[in-house]
Amino acid sequence: MDGQRVVVVVEEADVARHALQWAMRNFLRHGDWITLLHVFPASRSRKRQRHLRLKGFQLALSFRDLCSGISEAKVEIVVKEGEQAAVVVSLVNEMRASTLVLGLHEQSFLYNFQFQIHHAKSWNQEPQLQDSRG
DSSP states (O other): OOOOEEEEEOOSSHHHHHHHHHHHHHTOOTTOEEEEEEEEOOOSOHHHHHHHHHHHHHHHHHHHHHGGGSTTOEEEEEEEESOHHHHHHHHHHHHTOSEEEOOOOTTSHHHHHHHHHHHHHHTTOOOOOOOTTO
16 A cells, blocks of 8 residues: 655744654654655855755755654655745645645744735735745
8 A cells, every 4th residue: 555645844943843743643654655845945146045955955854864753654855945835835736745744833834824814804805825025
């Protein structure tokens, strides 16, 4: 039997690590395909791009260490540049992932989208998914 395909959003926020730990306790099983995804913001500076990519990869490696408790899990690391919401949605669709694991915090794209939905409903407007940086 093939395992499920799961995308885990890797961020520096503690809630991201807690979300992975919760998923490990509650539904990740041996044989699952786990993609650890870190998205960093676009930068015009090549030096800054390299720095952010390396920092993201190192962070994802620390998340991979947490996954070592799941026997026979296939873990891959993906580090991409771009707008977080768009990259996450694109990868989840591309991989046909069954599950997305992420920690919800005030700086996360999903938190900001939920906030917009709440306020849009108050004003009878359509919410817009926007870059969380402004």
